[in-house]
Amino acid sequence: MAAFIWHKFVAVIYSLLLHGRPCCCSVMCGNAQLVHLPDFDHLFVNEHLLWNDQMESVAACVSRCFLDTRCRSMQVDRNSSRCSGHATAFASPSKIYPPAIVSQHSRLYLLPRAAHFIGSACTSDGDCHVATSVCNDGVCTCQIGLWFSPSQQACVTECSTLGSGLVRYPGYAIWGHDVSVHTSLGETSCPQLCRDTCQSIEFDGERNRCIINTVTYLRVNSTDQGQHPQWAYYQRNCAA
Structure with missing residues (x-):
């Protein structure tokens, strides 16, 4: 070429x-x-x-x-x-x-x-100017459970087509909705297992477990929305 x-x-x-x-x-x-x-x-x-x-x-x-x-x-x-x-x-x-x-x-x-858009570096929520976005682990992302829509340029509650990447939310998890569990994995390997109908994954840092879900944080009861410092919740990107 x-x-x-x-x-x-x-x-x-x-x-x-x-x-x-x-x-x-x-x-x-x-x-x-x-x-x-x-x-x-x-x-x-x-x-x-x-x-x-x-x-x-x-x-x-x-x-x-x-x-x-x-x-x-x-x-x-x-x-x-x-x-x-x-x-x-x-x-x-x-x-x-x-x-x-x-x-x-x-x-x-x-x-x-x-600048100040989804994906940009941040130090506080005030650095992120998209509605319902937050400074999450040093990056502007949608609030946990929401999707960023490239076509709407906004954080939304529904996604019809899943993308390839994921957004990481440290310290969060979903309890009781496991589709499959993979053991003896490092966290860097876990996101690569989220394909097809997978909407979210969790990594259990205490036991090196990767858990696949077909639901998201906002789609479960509040009693199933967990927080734990050794866990990380990943939500699949929205493609549209």
């Missing part, structure tokens, strides 16, 4: 992608800054993916994300010409479940509208 075509009128974007520095793409982006997240270099994130296509230039990739109001971040691969747009911000690879995959030459950038 041919490398990206570098146009003179996007020289500032060229500088951004090669050197990993925030810069102003005034021709296409209205003097807004793209923010490079170097911790995601050489990784590909599959969460909240809007598209993942081949594009003829970096300029086309940047323009597509800015013109799509759902797009909050973008990844570009300077070697394969791949361009992906994402409906959320991102904070750290350590907050991606399951982990991002290795992808040489890939870079991830946040648009200005990613």
Whole structure:
């Protein structure tokens, strides 16, 4: 696959992608800054993916994300010409479940509208500006039991199509709704077992158990909504 075509009128974007520095793409982006997240270099994130296509230039990739109001971040691969747009911000690879995959030459950038949005880094609930979102383990997420909808750009109570990733809520669990239990597993392996009809999982850190559920935290009685410092509850992403 041919490398990206570098146009003179996007020289500032060229500088951004090669050197990993925030810069102003005034021709296409209205003097807004793209923010490079170097911790995601050489990784590909599959969460909240809007598209993942081949594009003829970096300029086309940047323009597509800015013109799509759902797009909050973008990844570009300077070697394969791949361009992906994402409906959320991102904070750290350590907050991606399951982990991002290795992808040489890939870079991830946040648009200005990613600030204070779902997925962005936070220190308090006040940093998260989406309605019914909270600062959860250093990341803005929907409140436990709600889903983030890429199409609605909001936290919602219903999800018709499940996505591939999960959101982690440390210290929470669901009691008494186990579909299957897997033992002798580390926590990093647990999210990879949530597929098909799985809506949530729990990891029991005391006994290294991974528990698969087809319900979510808000779909069970309050007596079954548990809290325990050694547990972690994961809820599946919503794809639509």
